[in-house]
Amino acid sequence: MPVIVPDGAQPERTALAWQRTLLGVVLGALLLAMTAARAGVPAATVGAAALGVYVTVRMVLRSPAATLRRGTVGSPWPVLRRVVGVVVALGVLGAATAVVGAVRALSSTPGALTGVG
C-alpha cells in the first residue's frame, strides 16, 4: 500500500539537502578539474570535467527528489549510489593528482619531501 508523504517541511528539506549535495559535487568536480589542469594531469582534468558535466545534466533532466512528488516515498538508493560513485571517483582522481605532483616534485628537487634544509 503506498505511503502518503505527510505535508510539511520534510520533503522540502530533503529536496534541499539533495540540491546542496549535488551542487557541492559539481563545484568539487570543477575545483579538481581546474587544479588538475594547472598541475598538468590530463586524465584527472578530463575525468573531473566529465563527472561535473554528467552530474549537472542529470540534475537538470530530473531532480532525484522527484520520487517524492508522486506522493509516495520511493527509494533514494539508486541515485544515492550514483552520487557516492561520483564522489569516490573524485576522491581517487584527487589523490592521483596529489601523488603525481609529489612524484614530480621529488624527481626534480630531491630535498623537497619535508622542506627542511
Added chain:
Amino acid sequence: MPADDDARPEPRRRPSSVYGVGSEPDARFSLANERTALAWVRTGLGLVAGGVALTSFATFAELPVMLDVVAAVACLAGAGLALYSLRAWSRNEVALRTGLPLPAPSALPVLVVGVVVMGILIAGYAVSTIL
C-alpha cells in the same frame, strides 16, 4: 504480498535487502535517514575538496611534498566517508523498518580522531617552520 487493488503496479524498490525486510516506517524517519546519508556524502566531499585545495597549494607554492601526501590521504578519506554513507543508510533503514535501535554512527569517532590528529600535525608543522 497482498493482492494489488491499485490501478498501477508499484515498482519494486531497491535494494531488496532493505525494502524486503520489515514494514514501512514513518515517512519522516525515512526522509531524515536520507538527509543524514546526504550529510555524510557532503562531509566526504568536503574532505576531497580540502585535499584538492591542499595539493593545489603544495604544488604551486612549492611547499614540501609531505603536504601532497596529506592531500592524497584526505581525498581517499573523503571517498571512504562517501562509501560509508551508503552502508549507514542501509543499516538505518533496516533498523527503522524492523523497529530495532539504530546502529551507532561508526564513522563519527574515526572522523573526529582524524580531524584532531590532522590539526595537531599541521599545527606542529607550522610551529616547526617558525623555530
